[in-house]
Amino acid sequence: MPRPIALLTDFGLADIYVGVMKGVLLAHCSKAVVIDLTHAVPPGDIVAGAFQLHGAAPYLPEDTVFLAVVDPGVGGKRKPVCARAGGRYLVGPDNGLLWPAATRLGEPEFFHLDRPEFWLPHPSSTFHGRDLFAPVAAALAEGTPPELLGTPHPDPVTLTLPIPRLAGNRLLGEVLWIDRYGNAITNLRPMDLAQRWDDPACAVFSMGGEELGTPHTHYAAVLPGAVLVLAGSSGYYEIAVRDGSAANRLSLSRGSLVAVHAGS
């Protein structure tokens, strides 16, 4: 049985790009099991794609091949790469997209995909997802080792998701993602607070000078319509509104600042 293949792209679902890529996967690995993580990464937004891939990766089977394409530099100087990390493989452009997930999964080894005999013949310069990355991911799923598909690439492009910083007696984080419900996922984790205060549960969150209170564990801990801070399922604190949208209520967007200070 081949390794499962998990897809993340900025292709959207209105065009045929995802379907065509799946067709190539299946043509090269007829028993491929393909999972869509998301195809709604904002066009060209490498940081958003890296954040989403990093969040999803640990929940996929331990032998997964991740095929991720957010690739505004396709056809130019950026290299096509794959990484081996923690038993998984990650395939995509060398622009930082794979880095946070790869380093979360293990100590990654990168390979420059420079063996055209594993690609579609006559590859285009604008759709490496179809012509290069899909046949390579299918080969990895079938058991071909990355050593055959490319050569070691010791200096991949790295990308670090924004991390919290100290400002006086406050910890300053930011919103990394707004989800479908309007929950604002921050870059603050319980461990970030625990490094500074004895009891993270007493830490007080605020945005734009307005206090949002201390963290709760679930939405129904507050009344419908109330704003709350939540230790979210992603491992990060989230700003939410019970039965509503925090993003709409508080006019939040990616990059909005969140402060935390000690409770009294």
Added chain:
Amino acid sequence: MPRPIALLTDFGLADIYVGVMKGVLLAHCSKAVVIDLTHAVPPGDIVAGAFQLHGAAPYLPEDTVFLAVVDPGVGGKRKPVCARAGGRYLVGPDNGLLWPAATRLGEPEFFHLDRPEFWLPHPSSTFHGRDLFAPVAAALAEGTPPELLGTPHPDPVTLTLPIPRLAGNRLLGEVLWIDRYGNAITNLRPMDLAQRWDDPACAVFSMGGEELGTPHTHYAAVLPGAVLVLAGSSGYYEIAVRDGSAANRLSLSRGSLVAVHAGS
């Protein structure tokens, strides 16, 4: 071969939530066959999700495991449950979501999912789809009986989709759903009309005092652009516009009233 697993959620497809849930399914049932019913249930809209699950359920294979998550009360007092009905299983929150589909498929038996040894370790309080429902659905797909996954739950939350009522010599229904084409699917069925009038085909539909005529069998029975009443594929009458949107033309939305009276 495991039972197929059919998914219905309000997670949307822009976040990684669906992909992560599928990753967990596959990690626990490597040969899982997963079908997406829809992930576009309006956030937290249990009635809409129940209506869609009820409509789809009979068309899935007879051994399907339905995994449905529209769960605004996640982490609070609502219980996680599964139901066995007509050879299928349904897994989700005990908030009414599963009820219309379960009772359509058979005489349901419910179980409270209270055996954490079948969940992911350290389950979150906000993403039971990933941490609790997915591993349980995978276990059901693999053949684990619900008796091992929980304890009998004789009093599940019930939910009844709106039913038509009589008002003088008229039958009053309402719009339950607007589909992608702008067709307005009502809660009126041919059998509701047959109980009252000898020939449902002569019954006259109206909305807001405006007569829409008697039912047709297909769109092309009227001229392009014309409004028509249709005996729809869902088993309910629909208000439609040939090659157009009835919702836009007639300003329809969920809850819009539809009246039926005897033809002359």
Added chain:
Amino acid sequence: MPRPIALLTDFGLADIYVGVMKGVLLAHCSKAVVIDLTHAVPPGDIVAGAFQLHGAAPYLPEDTVFLAVVDPGVGGKRKPVCARAGGRYLVGPDNGLLWPAATRLGEPEFFHLDRPEFWLPHPSSTFHGRDLFAPVAAALAEGTPPELLGTPHPDPVTLTLPIPRLAGNRLLGEVLWIDRYGNAITNLRPMDLAQRWDDPACAVFSMGGEELGTPHTHYAAVLPGAVLVLAGSSGYYEIAVRDGSAANRLSLSRGSLVAVHAGS
């Protein structure tokens, strides 16, 4: 192992229509491997669906069954058909939708699907995707020959995608599709230019009297924000903006005219 089944519809993903169709496929072919090409064809837009199916078809495995439903005439006089072409099958309404893909794959033979014993019992007049096309596609995937599913249909409805025309010393094409990135895919191919000029790479594109320059091979060949003409991955020239949307910048839509003349 059954043939893979590739889906293309105008059903959207917010309703359960696609999920129900997949349920029927799986109920009739329990090992079906189903690929979604797209379900976002604009409602009833046969030309758009035909263009997308034509573009995707060559990349799917060589034994694929294509199930395509953009079917505003469902239940009326249009016939349900299947085509055999180049080893693949295509199933859908006889309204031209299948024609460009079928003729691209081979010399198609069409069959009128007139054997109700292969359909769901009591088929509706409004959802042949579920009641007729899905069980027929499942039968084809399982190996049933089209000769058993219908009778030869020598006069299928044909549909020709718009082709470029000559106007004086210029070649006039048009925009066939706007993709998620705002790239405008034209109906002009390198071979169309090569028929007229020795070196297509010197041909100059223009829209609305404004020159867009000669074709490039990849986005990064120009500066961020610049407009460029690109020999796209679909085999057609595209109008694009590096790291931006050509459709927004140049107010392009399907049908926008593109002219090409000899370079100096």
